[in-house]
Amino acid sequence: MKLRLQLFEFEDLPWFPAVVRAGMMDYLRFMISALNTYQPIVPLLRDALRQTGQPPLLLELCAGAGGGTEGVLRSLRESGLPQAQVTLTDLYPQPAAWQLLAARTPGLFFEPTAVDALAVPAHLAGFRTVFSAFHHFPPLQAEALLADAVRQQVGIGVFEGAGKSWLEILLAWTVLPVAQLLITPFIRPFRLSRLLLTYMLPLIPLFTIWxxxxSILRMYPPEQLLALARRADPTGRFRWQAGKVRHTWGPQVTYLIGVPDTTA
Incomplete structure (x- = not known):
């Protein structure tokens, strides 16, 4: 599917209730972690980190509740980068969820204050990653996010846990809502509000479906990701690659990776 529609997501709206947003982010984190959604990109990310010649420090932008991060970090540390670290950041921080991850995951840290991915503070260093969130940015902002990495000469990886297909939209309307109802009692940290807003007043499932x-309709396919990268890096200071990698059990991950070209 090459169609891209710049519709709105409720979680992007400043007035959207934080308690509902947190419930949606917790569900997303649980599912991405349980399904190991981003494991297929670990070799790509490991190679990109090595190409930079810098310490393996990741700065995750738009981290949400940190879905998939600890699995990716653990795999990096077990496959040749034992010193790998990641710092989670978001415009709407989720410290309760992040504290849980940090407590059980060596090398995982977080920035408790709000961080705008389009204006990353200078003291937050590292190879930038964006998991499941790049589609939130319309083209001009998406280009600006990439251009800032180019200006700062820091590598960047954009990863979307879907291949962008009508089948995935069908799953979002059928299988995933049922899964949400089944797994919600097991999501940690426990929140009574999450139960109430899932079963008594099902705002979390309804907003998650929308x-x-x-999210799928807003995703950039690989060719559009490369076009954004070329506009963000008109002088070719980075080496860019984009594509899709398939998980062993079927789903795909769409990615864009840019690394400073030291030979340019």
Whole structure:
């Protein structure tokens, strides 16, 4: 599917209730972690980190509740980068969820204050990653996010846990809502509000269906990701690659990776 529609997601809206946003982010984190959604990109990310010649420090932008991060970090540390670290950041921080991850995951840290991915503070260093969130940015902002990495000469990886297909939209309307109802009692940290807003007043499932559908429609396919990268890096200071990698059990991950070209 090459169609891209710039519709709105509720979680992007400043007035959207934080308690509902947190419930949606917790569900997303649980599912991405349980399904090991981003494991297929670990070799790509490991190679990109090595190409930079810098310490293996990751700065995750738009981290949400940190879905998949600890699995990716653990795999990096077990496959040749034992000193790998990641710092989670977000415009809407989720410290309760992040504290849980940091407590059980060596090398995982977080920035408790709000961080705008389009204006990353200078003291937050590292190879930038964006998991499941790049589609939130319309083209001009997406280009600006990439251009800032180019200006700062820091590598960047953009990863979306979907291949962008009508089948995935169908799953968002059928299978995933049922899964959400089944797994919600097991999501940690425990929140009574999450139970109430899932079963008594099902705002979390309803908004998740909408935002999940819009996420797929807003995703950039690989050719559009490369076009954004070329506009963000008109002088070719980075080496860029984009594509899709398939998980062993079927789903795909769409990616864009840029690394400073030391020979340029």
């Amino acid at each position: 935002d999940g559908t819009v």
